[in-house]
Amino acid sequence: MSDKVLTRRHGRVLSIVINRPQVRNAIDTETSEGIAAALMQLDGDSTLAAGVISGAGTGFCAGMDLKAFLAGERPAVEGRGFAGIVQSPPEKPLVAAIEGHALAGGFEIALCCDLLVASESAVFGLPEVRRGLMAGGGGLLRLPRRVPHNMAMEWILTGRHVGAAEAERWGLVNRLVPDGTALDEALRLAETIAENGPLALRGSKQVVEQSGDWSASEAFTRQQEIYEPVRSSADAQEGARAFKEKRSPRWTGQ
Structure with missing residues (x-):
């Protein structure tokens, strides 16, 4: 560089x-x-x-x-x-x-x-x-x-x-x-x-950036397309486990 x-x-x-x-x-x-x-x-x-x-x-x-x-x-x-x-x-x-x-x-x-x-x-x-x-x-x-x-x-x-x-x-x-x-x-x-989940950060930014062009009728469907892979990720499971075990999460970006 x-x-x-x-x-x-x-x-x-x-x-x-x-x-x-x-x-x-x-x-x-x-x-x-x-x-x-x-x-x-x-x-x-x-x-x-x-x-x-x-x-x-x-x-x-x-x-x-x-x-x-x-x-x-x-x-x-x-x-x-x-x-x-x-x-x-x-x-x-x-x-x-x-x-x-x-x-x-x-x-x-x-x-x-x-x-x-x-x-x-x-x-x-x-x-x-x-x-x-x-x-x-x-x-x-x-x-x-x-x-x-x-x-x-x-x-x-x-x-x-x-x-x-x-x-x-x-x-x-x-x-x-x-x-x-x-x-x-x-x-x-x-x-x-x-400190937060990398997939959740990227997905959250994506929804905020893109949703201005979404109609009311399609907004939640379009959001779900971004949300579901994050919800189903290993990081989401890790976040829940870390909360239950009262420790800092160990993110993998997966």
Whole structure:
């Protein structure tokens, strides 16, 4: 994997770091490929249950690397889109640790995550309209699902920067923490998630992500298709035994 993206295991959690602090962790093609590879590692390793993505240095991500773009690069991965994530986020839970700026494509990466931990000085924004552009990396699709519609429209149509306290007030941020501690808190949150059954985590996320398109008449049938294999799994039996025996479960992902 490129040194533009670093990974490190923390038990059952994979930490993914965008490592280009000299350009505010802007995304070029190699970085996109590195993020995609890290997400494949997360989803493909049965001993990993959750991930955390962060930026090196003092910022999360400033979006697309414009110099690389002008040089002819397209910072996307086939089937996964910009930054190797926006079209195809991981199947397993992913937590964003936001320090500093998460702007444009950087904000769109954060919106791919299931939970956001932000430092008090973190800043979010989709400023594309100020440059006559649209936020084409999923921001227009995901932001209205994360905050009230009218606030999403204000942030999108003005292109203004949104502070972490405001983002928390409207429900975008799960944890607001002192500067310099977002990654530690995100890892703690991910480790708490990773204590749970891996099949149950993946299935639960799948239902939440997909059910928005389900009609009322088909919702429980569609949910059952995901639920039944989890209910019938060895992990479900292990969870029940561990509860009865008053011990921590030993998950196998089967």
